[in-house]
Amino acid sequence: MYHSEQLVKELNEIARELRLDALEIIHERGQGHPGGSLSASEIVAALYFHHLKIDPNRPNWPERDRFILSKGHACAMLYAALARRGYFPREELHTWGHLGGRLQGHPDRLKTPGVDMTTGLEGHGIPIGIGLCLAGRRKGLRYRVYVLVGDGECGSGVLWEGALIAGKYKLSELTVIVDYNGVQLDGPVHEILPLDPLVDKWEAFNFATLEINGHNMRQVLEALDAAKEIHDKPTVIVAHTTKGKGVSFMENQSKWHGIAPNHEEYARAVAELKGRS
Amino acid sequence: MGNVSVRKAYGEALASYGAVNPDVVVIVADVSSSVYTSFFAERFPERFFNVGITEQAMIDVAVGFTLGGMIPFANTFAALFLRTLEQIRTCVAYAKTNVKIVGSYSGLSDFKDGPSHHAEADIAIMRSLPNMTVLEAADAIEAKEMVPAVAEFEGPVYLRISRAETPVLFDETHKVEIGKGVIVRDGSDVTLVGCGVMVSRCIEAAKSLAAEGINARVINMHTIKPLDSSMLEKAALETGALVAAEEHSVTGGLGSAIGESLAERYPVPIERVGIADTFTETSLNYEQLLDHYGMRVEDVVNAARRAIKRKKH
Numbered sequence: 001m002y003h004s005e006q007l008v009k010e011l012n013e014i015a016r017e018l019r020l021d022a023l024e025i026i027h028e029r030g031q032g033h034p035g036g037s038l039s040a041s042e043i044v045a046a047l048y049f050h051h052l053k054i055d056p057n058r059p060n061w062p063e064r065d066r067f068i069l070s071k072g073h074a075c076a077m078l079y080a081a082l083a084r085r086g087y088f089p090r091e092e093l094h095t096w097g098h099l100g101g102r103l104q105g106h107p108d109r110l111k112t113p114g115v116d117m118t119t120g121l122e123g124h125g126i127p128i129g130i131g132l133c134l135a136g137r138r139k140g141l142r143y144r145v146y147v148l149v150g151d152g153e154c155g156s157g158v159l160w161e162g163a164l165i166a167g168k169y170k171l172s173e174l175t176v177i178v179d180y181n182g183v184q185l186d187g188p189v190h191e192i193l194p195l196d197p198l199v200d201k202w203e204a205f206n207f208a209t210l211e212i213n214g215h216n217m218r219q220v221l222e223a224l225d226a227a228k229e230i231h232d233k234p235t236v237i238v239a240h241t242t243k244g245k246g247v248s249f250m251e252n253q254s255k256w257h258g259i260a261p262n263h264e265e266y267a268r269a270v271a272e273l274k275g276r277s
Numbered sequence: 278m279g280n281v282s283v284r285k286a287y288g289e290a291l292a293s294y295g296a297v298n299p300d301v302v303v304i305v306a307d308v309s310s311s312v313y314t315s316f317f318a319e320r321f322p323e324r325f326f327n328v329g330i331t332e333q334a335m336i337d338v339a340v341g342f343t344l345g346g347m348i349p350f351a352n353t354f355a356a357l358f359l360r361t362l363e364q365i366r367t368c369v370a371y372a373k374t375n376v377k378i379v380g381s382y383s384g385l386s387d388f389k390d391g392p393s394h395h396a397e398a399d400i401a402i403m404r405s406l407p408n409m410t411v412l413e414a415a416d417a418i419e420a421k422e423m424v425p426a427v428a429e430f431e432g433p434v435y436l437r438i439s440r441a442e443t444p445v446l447f448d449e450t451h452k453v454e455i456g457k458g459v460i461v462r463d464g465s466d467v468t469l470v471g472c473g474v475m476v477s478r479c480i481e482a483a484k485s486l487a488a489e490g491i492n493a494r495v496i497n498m499h500t501i502k503p504l505d506s507s508m509l510e511k512a513a514l515e516t517g518a519l520v521a522a523e524e525h526s527v528t529g530g531l532g533s534a535i536g537e538s539l540a541e542r543y544p545v546p547i548e549r550v551g552i553a554d555t556f557t558e559t560s561l562n563y564e565q566l567l568d569h570y571g572m573r574v575e576d577v578v579n580a581a582r583r584a585i586k587r588k589k590h
Contacts, residue, residue, distance in 0.1 A: 062346070109344075109372055117344060118372035121363060127334035128368065131341020131349070134326065138302065138347060158364065161334035168328075 001225050007050065008217045014084070015045035015217070019246050020273050021080035021093065027266040029097050031105070035256040036150060037077040039181040039214070039241040046220045047146060048081040056086040059113045065143050066116045066132050070125020070159075071150035071179060072106040073258065078115070079103055087114030123156025125149055126176060130166050133173045144228070148177045152184030155193045160205070166234040167206030174234040175227040176207070179214065181243035185257045202236040214239025246273050280442040284381050286417035287438045288313020290424040291350060295321045300346065301428055304339055306332045306353040312381040312438070314352050332357050336364035336376065343374040348428050354387070355380030355396030355437060362402060369433045370406040377427050378403075378435045383413065384473060384524030385552075386440035388566045391559035396437075397552050401529025403435040404502040410455060411502040413437035415476040418447040419499060426453045437473065439524075441563050444477040446497070458505040464494035467581045468512035468519045472498050472531050475522035475550070475572060482577035493581060501531050506538045513543035518584035522550040522577050524567065546587035548580035 019041050026032030048054070053065045069078050076096070083090045088102065095101040102111045106120030117128055125147040132145045153159060166174055180198065182189050189195055199209045208230045212219040220239070227235035243257070244250030247269040250261075261269055295301050295317050304326045309315045318325040328335050332353055339349035358365070358380050369376045380399055387394040404411045410432060414420035420438055427434050446461065461476065462483050469479035476497045483493040494516055496508065512519060519539070521532030532549030539545060552570045560566035567573070 066344070117340075118368065121367050124337045124340075124364065124368050127331075127337030128341040128344070130334075131338040131343070131347075132345045133341070134302075134338070135342045135345020135347045138324065139345060141345075158331075158333040158337060161328075161331035162337065165328050165331060165334055165338060 003218060003221045008221070011045050011049055011217050012042070014049050015041040016246070016273060018045055018077060018080045018084065020270065021084070022076035023247070023261065023266065023269055023273070025079070025093050025096050026076050026260045028094060030260045031097060032076050032260055033073040033258045034250055034261065035183065035243040035253070036071060036074045036179065036181065038245045038247065038250065039243050040074050040077050040148060040179050041245065042215050042217050042220050043148060043177055043179065043239060044077050044081050046217060046224060048085050050221065051224045052146070053143065056114065059087060062139070063141050063143055066129070066145045068117045068125040068129055068145070068147045069107055069119055070147050071122065071153055072119030075107045078107060082112070082114040085114070088112070122150065122153035123158040126159055126166065127162030129174055130162055130169070130171060133171045134169065136173060144173050144175065146175050146177065148179060151178060151180045151182065151189050151195060152192070154178065154195050154198070163202070163205040163207065170232055171234045172231045175224065176234065176236040178236060178238045179241055180238055181241040183243040183252060183254045183257065185254065187254045199238050202238070206233055208233050208235040210235065210237045212237060212239050214241035215245055248272060279445060281417035281445050282442045283414055283417050283420045283439040285313050287379070287414070287420040287424065288316045290421040292316035292320050294424045294428060295324065297425070298348065298428055300348045302326065302342055302347050302349050304328060304335050304349055304351045306330055306335050306357065308353050312352050312379070333361045333364050336361045336378070337368055339376045340368045340372065340374045343376055348375060348377065350377045350379055352379045352381060354382040354394060355399045356382070356394050358399065359402065366406055370408045373408050373432065375431060376433055378433070379438055380435060381438045382440040383437040384439065385557060385566045385570065386563060388560045388563040392557045395557050397526045397557065398529070399435070399437065400501055400523070400525045400531065401533070404534060405529070408433055409502060410434045410500070412455065412500055413473040414439070415471070415473060415497050415499055416443055416446045418445060418449065418451050419453060422451055422453040426455055430455055439474060441474065443474045446477055446480065453499060456500050456503050456505060458508040459497040459499065460494065461497050462493070462495040464492035465516055466492045467585050468494040468496060468516045469522060469577060469581060470496045470498050470509070470519055470531065470535060471522040472501060473524050474567070475524055478572065478574050478577055479522050481574040482581065485574065485578050486581055491581065491585065498531060501534055504534050504538050509535060509538055510543050513539055513545045517588045518546045520548045520550060520577060520580040520584055522572070524572060525551050526554060527551040528554050546584045548584045550576050550580050
């Protein structure tokens with residue numbers, strides 16, 4: 001499908017705004033994961049504001065596409081997208097992590113409208129997505145399932161167990177996106193637990209593979225479309241991204257995996273994202 | 278009273294129930310012919326998923342099925358479910374997904390394969406998880422009755438199924454109500470509370486105690502969580518002493534659950550019969566193994582005598 005310049009421009013603007021929203025609530029709360037939220041902005045924007053078949057007025061619509069944020073620590077980005085998409089009031093973003101609130105430290109399907117599955121501890125998204133795909137086939141519902149995984153998360157054994165099963169059942173309804181930002185909690189992925197050749201690994205697990213720049217909106221959109229045209233196997237989109245993308249001092253720094261910016265850092269980040277650096 | 282295979286009764290019941298409820302799917306981790314999900318597979322191949330030795334993913338796949346409105350029964354050996362604890366805790370119990378986890382080859386019933394395959398800690402672990410319901414079938418009839426009860430119950434369930442052929446205690450009129458214990462014999466001197474195969478041994482113990490003039494009540498506590506505390510409190514009040522008997526470690530199992538339940542309001546003497554805090558061994562014979570690890574009828578009888586002796590008169 002051709003994507004107009006206008007659409008790409010709009011989605012890029014949304015991605016930028018999602019970055020600002022995510023950073024705002026991470027800063028406000030003094031907790032969160034900026035690095036892996038910022039790396040996923042274009043992917044989340046493309047999904048929630050263009051690609052997914054969803055209806056915020058019917059968060060439990062049986063025929064909706066499903067999105068599982070397997071890298072649940074990036075939930076600031078998900079919450080920002082859900083609020084902006086209308087699943088809950090935008091003001092509620094400011095209650096993130098408050099005792100008694102609906103926005104938990106990591107996504108909770110029972111508390112937050114629009115969250116398709118509870119996540120937080122890595123590795124589960126793909127096998128859960130498989131069950132959803134198989135259930136859709138049983139029920140005759142033609143929804144698709146999208147799972148966003150982190151690169152550090154690719155160390156989880158259960159993820160690769162799931163990859164084997166997805167290959168067995170030729171789950172073409174399943175699109176896995178790897179946010180390959182190259183940095184995990186303790187340091188660079190290539191030092192902590194190397195994944196390369198990552199695309200070859202997925203090929204070996206009988207996935208169709210696409211490799212893109214995860215910050216190039218047109219490439220993201222085209223890859224999501226291309227996955228829908230593959231009918232005999234699941235697809236993985238290996239999206240090369242930058243941890244902390246858009247904030248110069250956060251980029252590629254494992255330090256920014258799981259800490260919030262202070263007032264001064266936050267002001268600098270906002271200035272950069274608003275183009276006033 | 279002949280012995281009948283509990284796992285086979287479960288497998289047959291699952292296949293029968295598959296015809297009743299089109300939302301039931303069965304997932305298994307390469308042990309289908311062992312746990313008899315093969316019966317379901319023959320009748321409903323389109324609702325049967327053998328995922329190989331991927332127990333952790335099997336639980337998550339089951340979770341996904343529930344998100345799509347299906348009722349998945351996930352099957353493997355009870356011992357193997359321990360490797361899936363984080364999945365069960367996070368994606369099943371915490372996320373409150375309607376997954377039915379069936380731990381077959383429970384307790385020492387896989388006597389021949391040895392302690393690697395024995396499940397002595399599963400009740401303790403599963404019952405410590407919020408939102409989890411924990412069941413154990415006392416005989417083949419109860420295993421059969423539990424299939425529809427579990428499927429129609431809304432929420433996560435861990436069901437313990439024995440590999441063994443065990444004495445049949447109930448007839449076809451037996452109905453399972455989750456959360457309600459079953460008084461299988463009345464008595465006023467002591468209460469023997471069992472689950473699984475130990476219910477039959479409690480009944481034998483009660484007969485033996487009757488011969489010496491002790492009137493023992495016997496309860497089949499098929500639901501270990503949520504525990505039927507009102508039935509237990511009544512037993513504590515009316516009989517003044519209890520024995521808990523289980524094919525499980527005495528650490529954290531049924532006996533511990535009963536102790537926790539009664540300690541605050543009805544602190545009557547409680548004696549526990551089960552596997553001491555130890556790993557077990559291989560045996561050529563199931564009954565011999567139960568006997569060796571302290572689960573003889575005589576062990577229940579002795580525990581009852583001790584409990585009665587400790588009563589405050």
